[in-house]
Amino acid sequence: xxxxxxxxxxxxxxxxxxxxxxxxxxxxxxxxxxxxxxxxxxxxxxxxxxxxxxxxxxxxxxxxxxxxxxxxxxxxxxxxxxxxxxxxxxxxxxxxxxxxxxxxxxxxxxxxxxxxxxxxxxxxxxxxxxxxxxxxxxxxxxxxxxxxxxxxxxxxxxxxxxxxxxxxxxxxxxxxxxxxxxxxxxxxxxxxxxxxxxxxxxxxxxxxxxxxxxxxxxxxxxxxxxxxxxxxxxxxxxxxxxxxxxxxxxxxxxxxxxxxxxxxxxxxxxxxxxxxxxxxxxxxxxxxxxxxxxxxxxxxxxxxxxxxxxxxxxxxxxxxxxxxxxxxxxxxxxxxxxxxxxxxxxxxxxxxxxxxxxxxxxxxxxxxxxxxxxxxxx
Numbered sequence: 001x002x003x004x005x006x007x008x009x010x011x012x013x014x015x016x017x018x019x020x021x022x023x024x025x026x027x028x029x030x031x032x033x034x035x036x037x038x039x040x041x042x043x044x045x046x047x048x049x050x051x052x053x054x055x056x057x058x059x060x061x062x063x064x065x066x067x068x069x070x071x072x073x074x075x076x077x078x079x080x081x082x083x084x085x086x087x088x089x090x091x092x093x094x095x096x097x098x099x100x101x102x103x104x105x106x107x108x109x110x111x112x113x114x115x116x117x118x119x120x121x122x123x124x125x126x127x128x129x130x131x132x133x134x135x136x137x138x139x140x141x142x143x144x145x146x147x148x149x150x151x152x153x154x155x156x157x158x159x160x161x162x163x164x165x166x167x168x169x170x171x172x173x174x175x176x177x178x179x180x181x182x183x184x185x186x187x188x189x190x191x192x193x194x195x196x197x198x199x200x201x202x203x204x205x206x207x208x209x210x211x212x213x214x215x216x217x218x219x220x221x222x223x224x225x226x227x228x229x230x231x232x233x234x235x236x237x238x239x240x241x242x243x244x245x246x247x248x249x250x251x252x253x254x255x256x257x258x259x260x261x262x263x264x265x266x267x268x269x270x271x272x273x274x275x276x277x278x279x280x281x282x283x284x285x286x287x288x289x290x291x292x293x294x295x296x297x298x299x300x301x302x303x304x305x306x307x308x309x310x311x312x313x314x315x316x317x318x319x320x321x322x323x324x325x326x327x328x329x330x331x332x333x334x335x336x337x338x339x340x341x342x343x344x345x346x347x348x349x350x351x352x353x354x355x356x357x358x359x360x361x362x363x364x365x366x367x368x369x370x371x372x373x374x375x376x377x378x
Contacts (some may be wrong), residue, residue: 011129012240015082015174016137017160018184022207024138025080029185031134031235033075037063039084040181049074055312057092057117058359060085062319064124076134077206078238083139083161086170089117090163096357098349104321116168134240137174141183144158158217175218180239183210183217184231207231236297271354305309308344310351316359322366327355330365 014031016024028034029048030111036043036050043050054060067077079085090102090196093113102110125135140161147154160171175181187208204243209232211225229235303321305314317327324343332339346355355362 008244011132011134013125013129014134014136014177014182014236014240015139015160015178015180016136016182016184017141019186020143022184022186024184025364027233028076028078028080028136030139031076031078031136035067035074035076036080037085038080039088040081053076054088054316055086055315056356057085057088057311058356059315059319060088061121061124062316064121064128067133068124068127071128071131071133074133076136077128078136079136080124080138081140082137082174083163085121086114086118086162089121090114092357093117095352098286098353111169114163115173118170119173124171126177136179139174141185141273151164152329155215158185160218161335175220178220179222180211180236181218181220183219184208185210185217197312209235306343310356312356313351316356316363320363320366322363326366326369327362329369330362331355333365333369 016027018024025036025042025046029036029043034048036048038050038053039060041053051063051066052059054063065078067073090110093099093110094101097105097113098168099105099108099110101116104110105113128135141158142161143156144159145154146157146159160174161169162174185208186205188205207230209229210219210227211221211229212219212227214227223236223239225236303318303323305317306324309317309324316322317324325353328341328343331337332341336350337346
């Protein structure tokens, strides 16, 4: 055991929430060498680096795992937005337990499952922070009635928009996890427009970033920021970029980016993939390019998937280069369906609840089949 003293330099965990359209994505893009996981498609018109938009919760976790395994690909990971990511989490929980909706569990069990899964998600993000990568979660805000136990009456306050009822479960986890919880809003003033002061109109509209707790919103910081600041990255730049470890990582990223602007995983199956249609088989043909600027065509790998495979499953198969034949061999090894059953005959509930929701187990079976071993999956 060794007792240490003093400040410990590390990457930062930042949550920025506020009303839609106020500039949260633009603010997050200013973080050092930011790479986005855009869960809602809000960065289409922004010149930023991004991973493919996750079509399932499992795909989102695999993207985070990719960044963890390759810590030099970015200096800051932005999840924009975390409330849309929560929707993927809820869908995953429902598909895994074969439920129509989160309310179908009864007695609040579904919300407990969501809280537990979201806690594991935050733990994965914590691993990135320990690897020296800043993590930024953006979120929408909404107004809710709030009543303190020791006071009479209720009042309105801004809250993280994390579900209708799950906010009481997942929102506290996110707020506790963050080093900085920043609430942003338009600062407006009510000005009387008549002599009697009965009619008013709003003026102002300046964007303000709040960094400390207020009865009308939650916010916090551990760096002595003023209670109200300009909503600009320059306000916190000295905090984010003060870590020597972070500077070394960002420099290393710039050198890597000069050699190869986008890693293969970040661009598949969108930016770094040529797509064409073979009209004889009605299949999409994806050709994975080598990272060399002038790839050797003889070494390129052609990978085919049929259009009838759902996109959420296709995304997972493309990442691991799993063919339809390999997938069906794993399915048939389970013995649930007769041998030779085609993919198109699989029930939707089985595809969503087993193949997508339990993809790590499915992938383990496929890898074992590749090595001439069999391990059953649930």
